[in-house]
Amino acid sequence: MKAREGELIADPVSAKKLFAGEAKFVWGAQSVDGLPPQKLPEIAFAGRSNVGKSSLINALTGRKALARVSQTPGRTREINFFDLGSRLMLVDLPGYGYAKASKELAAEWQTMIFAYLRGRASLKRVVLLIDARRGVMAVDEAVMELLDKSAVSYAIALTKSDSLKPAELAEVHDAVEAKAKTHTAAYPALFATSAYRGAGLEHLQCHLAALALP
Template identity: 50%
Template sequence: MGKSSLINALTGRNTLARTSNTPGRTQELNFFNLGGRLILVDMPGYGFAQAPKGLVEKWTRLVNGFLKGRSVLRRAVVLVDSRHGLKDSDRDMMKMLDKAAVVYQVVLTKADKLKAAELDAVQARTLEEIKGRVAAHPHLIVTSSEKGTGIPELRAELASLA
């Protein structure tokens, strides 16, 4: 479960964002207006996607173009699969966000898939890496769309931006 599953968990609506078991199904920008107070945007992923390289590059340009110079953007959320931790593609995205001065928050997903000690280690490594980043919000949130872990915390964090 990825970005779309997290949007569904945050909004409490199982079918608001279309989900799939296959990564890379989101292929355009999908806007979700939350009561006129906040708009969530589900974007194509930039890391692992089962799609041709040219299409993934197109999605990356779309995401980068959307994020750069968008003054009304309150925060970007960088979702990181806790089973893998930060990957080079995540670091590239964070570098781009730092350069563009877009505040972002890292959210670890799929926390239910790891044992407690493994999750603690991923959290520690991730916090260590983001603390030196210019535009990174310093608070790491750990979530599981399936178990509901961290969903109220992330919901409150996003609501504070509205």
Template identity: 60%
Template sequence: MQKAAALAAEQAAAIEAGRLLFAAECQFFFATQQLDQLPPPGGPEVAFAGRSNVGKSSLINALTGRKALARASSQPGRTRQLNFFDLGGRLVLVDMPGYGYAQAAKDVKEDWQGLMFEYLRGRPTLRRVVLLLDARIEIKPSDLAVMDLLDRAAVTYQLVLTKADSVKPAALGAKRAEVAALARKHPAAYMDMITTSSETGLGIAELRAALAALAEPA
């Protein structure tokens, strides 16, 4: 009983730390398409990656409680830059371009082997990549290619399922099991997978808590 109570208290404290962090002001401050024009390394960074239309912008907006902080392109697959957002001076959120819209494996090779791979491999302040997977559809070759790329870059990444509100419980359970098994095959994958919905708020508090643990102390 004491262990359970201590664990519950620890989880509650982590959730509150996440709430406080993401209640802070979040502002866009930099964008670049070139490696030699990255902002100087500062505070810890968390990068968000995923296929085009995976719900990346919606998730960032849900985390920060803002409707249009991150904007989805009107033409999926067109965004080709890194966008940097300062969260309360304690954490930098990096919105990476979507991949896999037109020709899955080819898109990953062309768009991610250059600027994206060099950013991931060489950024000393990058603490984690949040790699989004759509709970409604099968894992795509482009997702597997990016996971392999992150393994090669030796960057810790956390798998996050999106759009879970559109999936029935049995199918969602099967998807979670599939993704958990996939994570176990990848050395850089963080084992704590989180299931989210930007529409209902599912998993948002838990993801905030996970990211707050990477931020500068308050």
């Protein structure tokens, strides 16, 4: 696997071993006051409601139900923490932007998540999930600006990439990549993934495993 310019990746074998090892739910926080102690490097997954955050976490770890997949968008209201072999913490953030015709972040989400982003020294990276079928929406752009403001490094992962034909996916990939270059905290690597087909998971695993404890 060849690293892209500016990208730090772990060895594929060690990355696969980390994500295939022990993984368990350890904490659910309904407010910033209820967050767990900071003991491990944290990778947070953020995205619109129903973009596939829980599905991606399950696919990365080879589990079917590590993270609960809700059939009702906007149902998950907690920040959920998953310990990966006592070397890395995966954090499933509540989805944002679920409201009919809403283009603005819910005040509740913005307050809670902004406080987490700004006050979490153990947070090493955010994986921002973008639905490949829709590209960057206004609410996603608002979150990117929030992450820029928080000075939190984030990498973008396109989800449900198997829903598009190769030419269509390439077009979306280029458009999202160009958008990311206009944001100061966006990481240069862009990942096209499919939790259903398994596409792009190894590359993302290698990227995230590089941030884990030895």
